[in-house]
Amino acid sequence: MADPYRIVVTGATRGIGRSLAEGFAQAGHTVYGCGRDQDAIAELAEQFPAPNHWTALDVTDPAAVEGWVTSVLSEGGAPDFLINNAAVINRRAPLWEVPEEEFAQLFEVNVLAVSRLMRAFLPAMIERGKGIVINLSSGSGRMGIAEMAPYCATKWAIEGLSKSVAQEVPDGLAVIPLSPGTVNTEMLRSIWDEAAKKQPTPEKWAQKAVPYILKLTPEDNGQSLTVQG
Ligand SMILES: NC(=O)c1ccc[n+]([C@@H]2O[C@H](COP(=O)([O-])OP(=O)(O)OC[C@H]3O[C@@H](n4cnc5c(N)ncnc54)[C@H](OP(=O)(O)O)[C@@H]3O)[C@@H](O)[C@H]2O)c1
Numbered sequence: 001m002a003d004p005y006r007i008v009v010t011g012a013t014r015g016i017g018r019s020l021a022e023g024f025a026q027a028g029h030t031v032y033g034c035g036r037d038q039d040a041i042a043e044l045a046e047q048f049p050a051p052n053h054w055t056a057l058d059v060t061d062p063a064a065v066e067g068w069v070t071s072v073l074s075e076g077g078a079p080d081f082l083i084n085n086a087a088v089i090n091r092r093a094p095l096w097e098v099p100e101e102e103f104a105q106l107f108e109v110n111v112l113a114v115s116r117l118m119r120a121f122l123p124a125m126i127e128r129g130k131g132i133v134i135n136l137s138s139g140s141g142r143m144g145i146a147e148m149a150p151y152c153a154t155k156w157a158i159e160g161l162s163k164s165v166a167q168e169v170p171d172g173l174a175v176i177p178l179s180p181g182t183v184n185t186e187m188l189r190s191i192w193d194e195a196a197k198k199q200p201t202p203e204k205w206a207q208k209a210v211p212y213i214l215k216l217t218p219e220d221n222g223q224s225l226t227v228q229g
Contacts, residue, residue, distance in 0.1 A: 005029045005214070006079045008072060010059055010117065011086030013040035015185035016136070016209075019202035020083060023210035025052050032072045032079065034059070035086065051075075059086050059113035069120040078124035081213070084114040084135045087154070089187050092147040103150045110154035111161065118165060118175070130172045132216055135162045137177035142224065148191070159224060166222030174221035180209065181229045200229060 007024050011017035012033030018040070021033040025048040033044060038056040045054045053075065057064040072079065087110045090098055114135055125131030140148060141155030162177035169175060182188060183205045188196040209227045216225075 005081060006032070006076055007081040007083065008032045008079045008117075008121065009034075009083045009085055010113070011035050012044065012054070013037040015187060015202055016180055016183055016205070017083075017085040018044075019206035020085065020210060020213070022048070022203075023206040024214075027210065027214075030076070034068060059117065060108045062116060065113070065116055065120065069117075073121075073124050078128040078131055079121065080131055082117060082121050082125070082131065082133045083213070084117050084133070086113065087136060087187070089190060090148065090150040092191055094147060095149045098150055106150045106154050107157075110151075111157045114158060115161060118161075122165075122169065122173075125173060126170060129170075130218075132173070132218070132220075133162075133165075133175045134178045134213060134216070135175070137162070137179045137224065139179055139182075141177065141179070163222050163224075169221070172218055174216065174218045176216060176220050176222070177224050178213075179224070179226040180205065181227050205229070 007029050009017050009021045009031060012021040013035030021031045025031045030051045031048065032053045034055045034057045035041060036056060036058050041054045041056045053072065055068050057068055059065060088106055090102055090106060118133060135158050137158045138155040140152045141159045145152055159177045162175050166175040182199045184196050184199040184201050188199060212227055
């Protein structure tokens with residue numbers, strides 16, 4: 001195998017993020033994963049020991065993120081991939097029934113934390129002259145869906161954020177909004193119920209997604225991409 005990549009994955013404790021983290025680690029890459037669920041983090045640390053690096057943290061906590069980024073960078077420098085995957089979804093409801101606090105919380109996790117992670121890692125990636133940032137988008141970031149306005153708004157924000165920062169980074173880097181398609185995760189089950197169970201499991205999805213992501217290059221900078229099922 002060529003040199004292993006150093007890959008940062010937020011929201012590595014379950015669902016899509018976990019399947020990616022496990023897939024990358026199984027392929028011999030070094031994964032720096034985070035999420036709030038301490039039990040899942042302990043399991044991952046046991047399953048995939050050092051040099052992989054697992055940290056229980058909330059991406060909406062600026063001090064915790066700063067400490068984590070410092071330790072990731074001090075262990076080996078800028079990552080090859082930063083995968084901003086952590087996100088939350090709203091309960092299905094028309095906008096006028098969504099409390100403002102719930103709307104704001106979605107923006108805290110799905111948008112502000114993504115910009116925080118890019119702000120923290122990009123200077124080191126730019127100095128190194130290479131690196132790929134993948135921000136998990138969604139079909140919901142490319143169309144409107146009734147009763148999903150807060151989530152759609154955050155994923156449209158991810159598209160705009162990614163495409164704009166893509167124009168700011170120098171050659172050699174890429175910032176890519178990536179839709180995963182539909183995957184049977186806790187998030188999808190919370191809005192789709194039975195239909196979610198007909199979608200691929202995260203493990204099955206990752207069999208395609210892991211090699212697909214590892215083949216992305218700076219030429220993909222700013223493109224809205226989708227993992228095809
Ligand atoms: N599933 C789909 O079909 C689908 C479709 C389109 C887009 N997506 C996108 O794909 C990504 C992953 O979704 P998923 O379906 O795997 O969702 P999920 O099963 O709900 O997993 C979400 C992950 O994000 C983490 N997370 C949430 N809030 C966090 C916080 N404040 N700090 C740190 N980590 C946090 C969770 O970990 P903790 O709870 O441990 O913190 C968990 O690991 C999301 O960006 C989602 O919008 C999914």
